[in-house]
Amino acid sequence: MRPFNFITAESPQHALSLVAENKNAKFIAGGTNLLDLMKLEIEAPPLLVDISKTGLDKIEKREDGRIAIGTSVTNSALAADMNIRRGYPVLSRALLAGASGQLRNKATTGGNLLQRTRCPYFYDTAQACNKRLPGSGCSAKGGFSRLLAVIDVSDACIASFPSDMAVALRVLDAEIELCSLTGTRIIPIRDFYHGATTQPHIETVIRRDELITRIILPRPIGGSHFYEKVRDRASYAFALVSAAMVFLPDGSARVALGGVAPKPWRVESAEQLLTTDIDEYVRIAFSGASSTHENQFKIPLAKQILTTLINEHKEAMA
Amino acid sequence: MIFDKASENVFDQQRVVGKPQRRIDGPLKVSGSATYAYEQQLNQKLAYGYIVGAQIAFGKISGIDDRKARSAEGVIDIITYQNVPEVGTGAFLSAKALGGPQIQHYHQAVAIVVATTFEQARAAAAALVVHYKRENGQYSLESLAASAPLSKSGAFRPEPVTSLGDFESAFHRAAFKVDETYTTPDQSHAMMEPHATLAYWENDLLHCWTGVQQLNWGVRDLALALGVPKEKIRMRAPFIGGSFGVKGTVMSDTVLAALAAQKTGLAVKVTLQRPLVANNTAHRPATIQRVQLGANPDGKLIAIGHKSVSGNIPGGRPEAAVLSTRYLYHADNRLTELKLAELNLPEGSAMRAPGEAPGQMALEIAMDELAEKLGIDPVELRIINDTQFSPEHPDKPFSKRNLARCLKRGAETFGWEHRSAQPRSQKTGRWLKGMGVSSAIRGAPVMPSAARVTLQSDGRLNVKTDMTDIGTGTYTILAQTAADMFGLTTADIDVQLGDSAFPESPGSGGQWGAASSTAGVYAACVALQEKLADEMGVSLNDLSFSNGQIVVNGKSIALQSLALEGEISAEAKMEYAESRKQFEHQTFGAHFVEVAVNELSFEVRVKRMLAVCDAGRIINPKAAENQVLGGMVMGLGAALMEELVVDERLGFFVNHDLAGYEIPVHADIPEQKVIFIDDVDEYAGPLKAKGVGELGLTGVAPAIANAIYNATGIRVRDYPITLDKLLASSNSI
Incomplete structure (x- = not known):
């Protein structure tokens, strides 16, 4: 061995x-x-x-109303936490949409952020994969790509990022506390993942000498929270497309999408269109998309999911 | 003993046979004490083998560098084609258990690394360097479909062409027609227990514990692979953790464990790692099927055409998708045709209801399409075209056929009258609702089967046969059979299965296991009864058995008292008279399904499923229901998600683990109900019973497909029906 x-x-x-x-x-x-x-x-x-056993297994509510989630808090514990369920239901729902009960009991917050792609070529060591073996090529391009990313892809890699939790964290503008022997830095989740790159084996900004210690949630933003995950079976599958969506009390909305990119996909600049022109939102959010014939359905599917959520929200408000 | 027709007998009393029984092996399984192949312990030094799969689909090994692997910690030996005699091909499969220098398919075993621990073997396997010379292979069924030749007939290879009347002209003149092409994907058996073997040699006698469904095939094929006499192999498979056909005979785990044990002189344990199962072993081949139905305005079919093409490695069998069509509906003009393309994908072989399941996935959508064109209810259309005679041999009756009863009973029970014939007309919230139906048909073969029954001095009855229990409940039904024959309860019977040293059965497969093996036990019980009668100096007709007593001319003697001075044993084999061929032997059923489909995302949720089955006497309704429920789950998987994805550039199944090959989970499974038609089949065997294990699968997927059409108005003819296909078609509504 x-x-x-x-x-x-x-x-x-x-x-x-x-x-x-x-x-x-x-x-x-x-x-x-x-x-x-x-x-x-x-x-x-x-x-x-x-x-x-490093003491990073606590969920703490800070005086300023923010929440600090220790990196080794399990997905189950985080999903069940009353502060999370009350203030950040989209996060709780995203967690519960992921994996299975057994896995959620073991999987942790920091680990979830760093899980690897589920691209089948990544897992088959006989196949070329730049993420697994830099420079070896990408078997997925021109191969089985139905589950892979449609945007923010590169010639080097078309893998999608599988986390549900991270999609919710992205819509919540969470921050990631990285600790090293020389100090601590805070990275907004929007800057944490690299996305399209010529070096797909390097997935985040985390340095070798750093450890994720906490995930910081801003004060609760209120509003109505949805996590919609569409997959090929009813449970225990990665998202074809998922959406973490929050309708805020001021009438605005925000959304992050999962299953479409190598990172949680959020286009803030188009979000004002969410409540007025969903076609235009989707057009902008997916501009520059590079889908294959197998996964091009993800874009209309994303639109259908967003339409469903908007309708459901409207009905709930009426 | 030769079986012809069953008259009234002890099983008609429905005392033990016919009553729901808990599995006698259940406590062992739920307590974890049933010992599967990989869990067998031996009092001798054990080594672990790790199989290395080929990294190319087709070509040759150009070199092997095992220096680093051999020097890895714990490594005992590394076996490749270079250091053992050439491995032979078995009688059922065409792929070799050990490849090299020629590689026949991706993940074909090219080496087994033997080490002191599993982890050492795995690490050394990663250090083994195999160089390949890739050759161009054929991986696309679609591109070869048009040029594929007819398949050849032979064992488990039905006639490639059958016809009756004049199909072409009848189809041409039919007032109502369907002419469509349907595709089914490659599927993986995805059983819970991966292939595993423990092997060791006792001088020149090879012992293996494995999970083979048919030990007689396993011994035969292992003997051929190794070039040893069958008599020098003892194979045991007391428990099998699922198989669905892919453990019909030995695979690389057994052959390589045996070779490794021989070469190292150790006992060697091998389990096939999950990511190798899909490409290393076998799968259900994909099909492209054209179904042509021609009917009169009254719904009567006048022409049925069904042509299917599948692919396989050279020497492999076709997926006989037209098989059921030869037996299901009446029409005077018929044509079926099987073609087979040569592909260099892994070998296709039997998977639960081979041919029949994918064939009905096409035919039974076509029937739904025809019903809509005719404006006839799909249940009614099937009843209109029911027949009591074999459609291709109109003078040959079915031994028993209750298809119409199944359909009527199902329609009543399911509330079929609430179905709207108008697609996309039922909706609850965002969920479009629909109902679908399908007929089900699956052959009811039997094969000679032997058993030994022993009355022990403690009064218990011991039953031995090399039959297997693949999770179906064989232990229990054989105990039930013996219990009825001797007036005992199942608690008085010990059943021992899965040992090639026991009398030969045909094993579990092809839905023949239950009928065949109970008949073998029946024959052995009769032989023992005759022996007891002889010893008592009376005629068998003067004997009866009840409550542990033998009753002779009104006088009761405890059964046990006869064996006090030593056990009494008898062995016999049941065989079948030529007269069996006067009848067509099939099982029948009807599946009803209700689905909900999200109108925007096109997620499909099956809401209710009902199966009505006609399979003669149901020996153990509890176990039989369990099998049908499992078949319905597998059918749901086939309809909605299961597909081995072919990388047509590289020639392999890409999604080769259980994360990538999705099968239904609990959350996918709705309310399920199973009804068995109360009838017996006197021509099936002494118990008047037929198998249900494969019947439960056939017809499920098309019923779901038809329900999806009824819900959405979208007809998908390309399985599995995933939401992207519905989404793509939705724009045309």
């Missing part, structure tokens, strides 16, 4: 120092994606640093 060390860190600083000493080390929390990747020989870290 490939021997590897497993060390349970006692604090974030401890975890960071352990990883600093071993350049191929990885953090592990729930392990719901990383262990699969190790079994498939896609990842072979010599050291796993367990961060689940």
